[in-house]
């Protein structure tokens with residue numbers, strides 16, 4: 261029995277386009293003699309559709325497109341398609357209006373519809389807002405060529421309640437155990453599981469645990485691509501009942517991969533196993549490149565603009581943008597002020613040369629003088645300080661927005677997670693932008709990514725096939741890697757004038773943001789109480805800024821954005 265794993269990259273809300281993607285995968289699968297085509301969770305509307313789900317017209321149109329697709333799909337091929345389905349009991353007993361479902365299509369008809377049992381409502385997930393939980397185990401019999409196979413259907417989170425995997429506990433609802441108890445030969449899991457660093461290793465451990473626990477082969481299908489802040493890595497995988505990987509699709513690329521089930525041996529046949537990316541840096545790099553590429557494409561941008569300061573954050577963002585969009589589509593803007601060092605210009609120019617991108621130089625000295633003159637009377641008697649520093653950042657932000665307005669570039673903002681955490685960035689200045697590319701990457705990891713990129717370009721054929729350049733050189737100029745980070749908003753300013761060293765700052769922030777530790781916990785771990793107190797206050801105070809930041813590409817298990825819902829007017833800061 262042959263299965264096709266369609267690791268698709270849907271655009272949220274593009275019902276017709278997504279249906280076309282499914283149809284193309286189905287035609288390809290049918291030509292290869294496939295019996296069952298598997299598509300990701302909500303493959304027809306794309307994941308996450310968010311509040312589009314509240315629009316009745318959207319739900320109706322989804323049904324119309326599904327019915328047409330059922331007729332268009334090749335005869336003899338059974339297909340599982342993810343979509344939202346109305347809950348006919350909605351309104352009763354506070355039930356939610358929809359189900360998160362999988363429709364089973366066969367020979368022109370919708371044969372049955374399965375409903376997701378477990379609805380994730382944590383971190384970036386908010387499925388309880390829209391969906392009612394399915395109550396029954398989902399399974400069906402696939403008939404082909406006189407044979408039959410009993411298949412259990414689970415949808416994403418349904419696989420994440422595995423007894424004893426998350427510690428010694430037994431879950432009230434374990435959809436995999438329930439379909440196995442119903443006597444299935446094989447379980448499929450149709451997912452839209454967002455990327456975070458190391459997540460595929462975790463998924464594979466969990467799937468292997470489930471396969472062994474239930475002595476049942478499992479085929480896991482994941483969405484690929486990026487929708488707004490969420491990046492999906494694909495990496496669909498099939499495991500036999502011993503928990504051994506027999507098939508793995510590509511990471512961060514769409515694919516249709518075939519897996520065979522041997523009916524006599526009652527096992528999945530080993531097939532193509534694409535390797536996993538081997539370092540956190542390779543994973544993050546690939547994720548961010550895909551994030552920029554898909555965000556641009558799906559929002560209708562082909563070009564991006566970045567303010568190039570000669571610093572490391574803007575260098576990394578420019579490199580990611582170049583890999584995503586191609587060097588001809590990235591513009592670097594150098595905006596020196598009277599406080600800018602010579603190397604800020606020479607390093608930015610060298611970087612642009614290495615990347616093969618175009619630059620524009622727009623000095624801001626005259627604009628600064630214009631602001632100072634206009635504000636002269638009003639500000640008489642005050643000391644110059646952060647206000648004047650922020651004006652420089654805002655002049656640059658304005659110029660960059662003028663470029664996007666005039667030429668249609670997407671402005672990429674360059675703030676890293678450490679800066680966003682402590683508010684070391686200017687609202688309506690360097691925070692301007694449509695997409696915050698590295699705002700989930702702490703400064704220490706910005707360095708490791710840049711070192712990795714240079715190493716990669718010198719030692720392998722490509723930086724994961726993404727940047728073309730002279731292989732003997734570096735991408736990020738060495739001086740950018742070695743000079744102290746500085747905003748250059750006043751003479752001789754460096755970040756470490758106001759912040760602890762980044763390795764200390766990042767460790768404290770990781771404990772606060774990802775591990776939910778208290779001030780006391782962090783001090784007990786060995787950090788200076790005064791420093792911890794300061795960082796906690798800065799983190800709390802900068803909430804108003806983060807709320808106004810562009811969407812942040814998520815790569816950790818706690819990114820600023822939908823998975824971080826802190827109050828702004830708050831008195832809790834320990």
Ligand SMILES: NC(=O)c1ccc[n+]([C@@H]2O[C@H](COP(=O)([O-])OP(=O)(O)OC[C@H]3O[C@@H](n4cnc5c(N)ncnc54)[C@H](O)[C@@H]3O)[C@@H](O)[C@H]2O)c1
Pocket residue numbers: 646649650653683684685686687689690747804828
């Ligand atoms: N822009 C850069 O390139 C850069 C680089 C390095 C460091 N920095 C640092 O970043 C900081 C930027 O200064 P900033 O944070 O004072 O400037 P900001 O203008 O970004 O934010 C301060 C302003 O935000 C508003 N505000 C404050 N609290 C608010 C709240 N709770 N709700 C709504 N609005 C609120 C007020 O108008 C206040 O003046 C400085 O410490 C600077 O040294 C900036």
Ligand SMILES: Nc1ncnc2c1ncn2[C@@H]1O[C@H](COP(=O)(O)O)[C@@H](O)[C@H]1O
Pocket residue numbers: 566567568569570571573574593594595596597600604656674675690746747748
């Ligand atoms: N001199 C500069 N030219 C272009 N763009 C600049 C310049 N200085 C700063 N920028 C932009 O602002 C952000 C933040 O700067 P920090 O150095 O971190 O304060 C930087 O990444 C550039 O995009």
Ligand SMILES: N[C@@H](CCC(=O)O)C(=O)O
Pocket residue numbers: 301380385415416417418420451452453454
């Ligand atoms: N726990 C799952 C849930 C995803 C879903 O059900 O959409 C994940 O992190 O991928």
Ligand SMILES: O=P(O)(O)OP(=O)(O)O
Pocket residue numbers: 569570571572573574575674744745746747
């Ligand atoms: O934001 P950048 O590029 O100026 O990097 P740094 O803050 O390290 O100077």
